[in-house]
Amino acid sequence: MSEADLLETECEAVIESLCKIAGAANTLTEPSDMAAYLEDWTGQYHGEAIAVVRPASTHEVSEIVKLCAAKDIAIVPQGGRTGLCGGGVPVQGRHSVVVSLSRLNAIRSLDVAGRTFVVEAGAVLEVLQEEAAKNGLVFPLTFGAKGSCTIGGNLSTNAGGSNVVRYGNTRELCIGIEAVLPDGSIINALTGLRKDNTGYDIRHLLIGAEGTLGIITAAVFKLFPKPTSRATGFLAVSSLDAAIGVLNRIQDRTGGAVEAFEYMPQPAVDVICRVFPDIRPPLEGNVETGIMLEVASSRPSDAAEMEDGSIKFQNELMEIMGELMEDGLIIDAMVAQSEQQRGELWRLRESILEAITKAGPVYHLDISLPLANIAPFVEEMDREALRLGFRPLTVGHLGDGNLHYALACTDAERWAELPLEEVKSFAFSLLKRFNGSFSAEHGIGQSKLALMGTLKEPSQLAMMQVLKSAIDPKNIMNPGKMVVV
Numbered sequence: 001m002s003e004a005d006l007l008e009t010e011c012e013a014v015i016e017s018l019c020k021i022a023g024a025a026n027t028l029t030e031p032s033d034m035a036a037y038l039e040d041w042t043g044q045y046h047g048e049a050i051a052v053v054r055p056a057s058t059h060e061v062s063e064i065v066k067l068c069a070a071k072d073i074a075i076v077p078q079g080g081r082t083g084l085c086g087g088g089v090p091v092q093g094r095h096s097v098v099v100s101l102s103r104l105n106a107i108r109s110l111d112v113a114g115r116t117f118v119v120e121a122g123a124v125l126e127v128l129q130e131e132a133a134k135n136g137l138v139f140p141l142t143f144g145a146k147g148s149c150t151i152g153g154n155l156s157t158n159a160g161g162s163n164v165v166r167y168g169n170t171r172e173l174c175i176g177i178e179a180v181l182p183d184g185s186i187i188n189a190l191t192g193l194r195k196d197n198t199g200y201d202i203r204h205l206l207i208g209a210e211g212t213l214g215i216i217t218a219a220v221f222k223l224f225p226k227p228t229s230r231a232t233g234f235l236a237v238s239s240l241d242a243a244i245g246v247l248n249r250i251q252d253r254t255g256g257a258v259e260a261f262e263y264m265p266q267p268a269v270d271v272i273c274r275v276f277p278d279i280r281p282p283l284e285g286n287v288e289t290g291i292m293l294e295v296a297s298s299r300p301s302d303a304a305e306m307e308d309g310s311i312k313f314q315n316e317l318m319e320i321m322g323e324l325m326e327d328g329l330i331i332d333a334m335v336a337q338s339e340q341q342r343g344e345l346w347r348l349r350e351s352i353l354e355a356i357t358k359a360g361p362v363y364h365l366d367i368s369l370p371l372a373n374i375a376p377f378v379e380e381m382d383r384e385a386l387r388l389g390f391r392p393l394t395v396g397h398l399g400d401g402n403l404h405y406a407l408a409c410t411d412a413e414r415w416a417e418l419p420l421e422e423v424k425s426f427a428f429s430l431l432k433r434f435n436g437s438f439s440a441e442h443g444i445g446q447s448k449l450a451l452m453g454t455l456k457e458p459s460q461l462a463m464m465q466v467l468k469s470a471i472d473p474k475n476i477m478n479p480g481k482m483v484v485v
């Protein structure tokens, strides 16, 4: 029997065992059935797998991992495939099984008094937001992919989004985890204790590990009081530097009530309105430094209706904005007068990635900087990008110092001629000078793997390699992603 025949026989045996564990209907092997699972949202990464398996319980996940470990087959955990770095699809050259968590999607329990819920990894983010809302609470993690991404993917990428300025990243929201390690053993740390200093916190190793240390199967999350009043608006601010001052003044005056502070300059708004003609720009004219702002309060007194029918909290925000206008920090502003207008502002914000991606060829930087260094970074970066023939399209979760800086091009035909490597190299050295990070919230996956070797501090990278080798000595857990051993 040739080596190829032997491999084929082994693969067939693995598929048979997978069928026994998860059921034949949940073990996909036909290329047409697997196709969707082997490509991610970006369309840039395509993988191959001997099977896609969809377990329905933690026990099944554990059995699948034990099987793959015994046969030295790579395992690629997968959620909603909205990741932007190619982390959720297999790499070429390794026999892989994709483990989709889509059927492991239950909300196991919700503790209204304790303000927590225990949810399974495959639950879709928007479903969790809705479940919290039904119980009078808020699960604050939110961003454009909420209708498709899963909480397991959110944990594994330590997703950020638009509410981090108030509630933190996914890591800050999670207080317990259940996971299957590369040998198939199960960690069950779902007690939801807010204090537990009994040694290394394995939860924090698994969060942000992009599936390289194990498969997250469930987690406990904090829930928050539901706001009784909100104000959402769009500001034209005098400069990017001034925007940080505006954020701090609003935070100081509202007791830290800013939920979103999103940088949306005119070029980005123009692209959105061009790609989605039913979306209207929120302010007239050329708004160089546009900010989408949301503040919220759960204090019942803030929701009080005044004699003229207006809401106290919104009046207070208008008052603060009036003062900021007098001080020359804000040039123009609009505040949503209805839920519909609020929805339109959020749609504008959440359409940006899709709009930029549809508009033409582009290279996306997902970077973070100390707040004080954002304005000088953007100034220098824009100058160089324009000089080299690129069109910068920048948006960002400004309150977190996170910029999505897209290097686009005015003429798609010319894209191939533009010096992409030169502009990237300029961006990364500028980032280093300004103490920034080359991956703020999207992770490393395959797309930024090479950068880890050049930009990550060598001692930190070495520590990551030691951990990966110790926890996954056979390198079967999502190999070729995030860290190379």
Ligand SMILES: Cc1cc2nc3c(=O)[nH]c(=O)nc-3n(C[C@H](O)[C@H](O)[C@H](O)COP(=O)(O)OP(=O)(O)OC[C@H]3O[C@@H](n4cnc5c(N)ncnc54)[C@H](O)[C@@H]3O)c2cc1C
Residues within 6 Å of the ligand: 040, 041, 076, 077, 078, 079, 080, 081, 082, 083, 084, 086, 087, 088, 089, 101, 121, 122, 142, 143, 144, 145, 148, 149, 150, 151, 152, 153, 154, 155, 156, 157, 158, 159, 160, 161, 162, 210, 211, 212, 214, 215, 216, 217, 353, 354, 441, 442, 445, 478, 481
């Ligand atoms: C329109 C759009 C807007 C976006 N906006 C934001 C944003 O504002 N902020 C942000 O942070 N991200 C954003 N993203 C990126 C993406 O949505 C997040 O990275 C998200 O957390 C990925 O979740 P997912 O379920 O789709 O994971 P997938 O894409 O399926 O997987 C992502 C990574 O996690 C691993 N993984 C998935 N599930 C598990 C599991 N159960 N156990 C172990 N590993 C697992 C995968 O192997 C892969 O490495 C956006 C994406 C899109 C398309």
